[in-house]
Amino acid sequence: MPSSSTTHATIPPTVWLGRGRHAGPAAEDVLRLRLQQLKDEAVLHDFLEPPAEDTAGERVFEARWLVPEAVTVRARLSLAAGADGGRDWVLVAEAERPWDPRWPSPATMFWPETPDEAWDHEPVTGLRFGELNLLPEDDKDMRRLFKGAARASWAVHVVVHEAMTTDRQGRRPLTRLLPPSLRHRVVEHRAAPHQFRVVNWALRDLGVQMPRGGAVVLPGTPRASGSGDHDFSVRSVFLDGSEPVELIDMVTRFAVSPRPLPQGADDAVTALREQWHLLTLEEELDRERKLVTMYAEALEAMTKSRDLYREAAERANEALAAYRESAQDADTAARPVPAQAGSPLQQLTRTFERLKGARREPPRS
Template sequence: MSNSATDRAAFPQTLWAARGRHIGPAPADVVRRTLRRHKDSGDIDDFAEPPVPEDSPLRVFEARWRAEGTVTVRARLTLVPRESKPQGHEWRLVAEAERPWDEAWPSPATQFWPEGASGAPDDGSWDHHATVAGLRFRQVNALPADDKEMRRRLRDAAREAWCVNLVVHEAMTPDEEGKLPLVRLLPPGLRHRVVEHRAAPHQLRAVNWALKDLGVEVPRGGAVLLPPDPAPKGYDGREHRVRSVFLDGSEPAELLDALRHFVAQSRPLPPDAEEALTDLRDNWTLMTVQEVLERERQRVAMYEEALEAMTKSRDLYKQAAEQALEALAAYRDVPADALPRQRPARTPAALQQLTRTFERLRFPGRGKTGSEDAVDGT
């Protein structure tokens, strides 16, 4: 892992970001149907599908809604076909609110993807990890039995991750309730940003060996959050370690506190997430009438500023040209007997005379008149 994050932009508190992979057919159709259903029900104000170049394999979707009825949220989802393994379509989703994100707000993921509860069929095609095969957002991800494979999975999951990686150790074999994912108990704003890795009771030594390179350790029967990559300056993994996690269906209060602290701290924004956020801000098309007017006002102001700069440049150019003409005229007015007999272009005295003429133009009032210079030169 990298040890420095000084060259990375910080994760804005107004941002909700997630990246995953859809492994089923026609993901764009799934997104369109989901957005249409939410618009018809009033969950979102509007949505759009901005055009992309004809030769581009990308598909882009925008949606706007109001959290708590007043806070505007703008969200943009991009579908990227994957030819390399794991295959499918990678999706990148960024949503930005007018104020810091509230964990109680609806998950932006379920505004674009079906969750099943709203009556839309959900075959689980969309909640796969973007780069690590076998990982899911809404399920318990049992760690591999092979120690080296376990180490590789945790390392790959943590590398420049958009999501939060949670490692839980089972103190004892859980019952049916305990086998259910803890992420289902999280608030909506956290639910689809957390990947839950689960270590069996006998894997404590192996999982801590696998976590050694990441600089953290999971307590027996507890949990730990994997640090961001690269870790921010002063990052302390002990603040994101939970001594005990009860797998009995009760709310994991201590774990929630650790998660809230983790997402609230200043941490580096992955490069592709920063690019997606810039794209959301700079290429947003789903504007209200007021936003269009404001954009045009800003554009007019920009044109006025550019025109003013051009006018100043024109005036400076005109002034410089006039000064050059005056210098040339002054040079021509020098009496012939004041010039050396050698060729002027190669005579230092002539160059000195021209230099003095230009100095008078640059510093008015400090030089002598043309006739006085001529007398000095005799």
């Protein structure tokens, strides 16, 4: 079977990607208060809200902090108008080394960790991170939910099946047990015992199946190459309040595995890297040095181009002068050369003329 010629860039290992929706009012004020609070507590080194004219009209917030082992993280959050009057946010963070899921979640560096702040809605499905989300009873609604989650969501979606009706301990969200950096990137869907067949019918188009009493991660779009369905499913999840070690391992492996960038994520990563405003003094000096070097190289290129142009013009003028000289010489050579007055040719001509005149004279009587 021929392979597709289309290639997709993968998520850089140093990058954390997140997207959500703030459903409440005054999202900008919530962000400013949280950032200022963490700066005052020395959690953040600094933060900045660049002017709108410098961010193409977007509302953007930048922040910088350190994670364990003194690794610097830079993060950029942008806001846009969302559905139902909410605000959609895109958050990209990049560290100086490959991202460790045990590091603090970049989302909590911008948003407060309080349940009354409704910033943690996944924008495609409308469901919330960190909560147990029951699957709809309608078959078509369930199928539509899975398709949307797999094709358009940036989040990791995991479907967990309850083999039997669970108690209060079993109904606690499993995402709260994930490493900190994954808790705002994973959406947990919970299937009731009687939904087993319907769930697998709805998952059929995605090419994955949920084991009875187990769990499966939905593949994203575009799908990661080289990963089989069995790599990201577990056969048993015990919903008794204990830590589901196998499930946590599976979700973590999926989250850190090389996966294609979701649609729109490439622009977000580029904006973080190329439109960064929150510079340290050392970074500002380094940027100025690079600008000076760039201008010097441009000036050198212009000077070299000018010299080459001047040399080419001089050669062209020389070639034109040589052409005109050769044309003049050729024209002179083509003209008839007039006979000189005292030349032998003229004397011979005059002799013949005299002879002709003598023959025409009549004899004298």
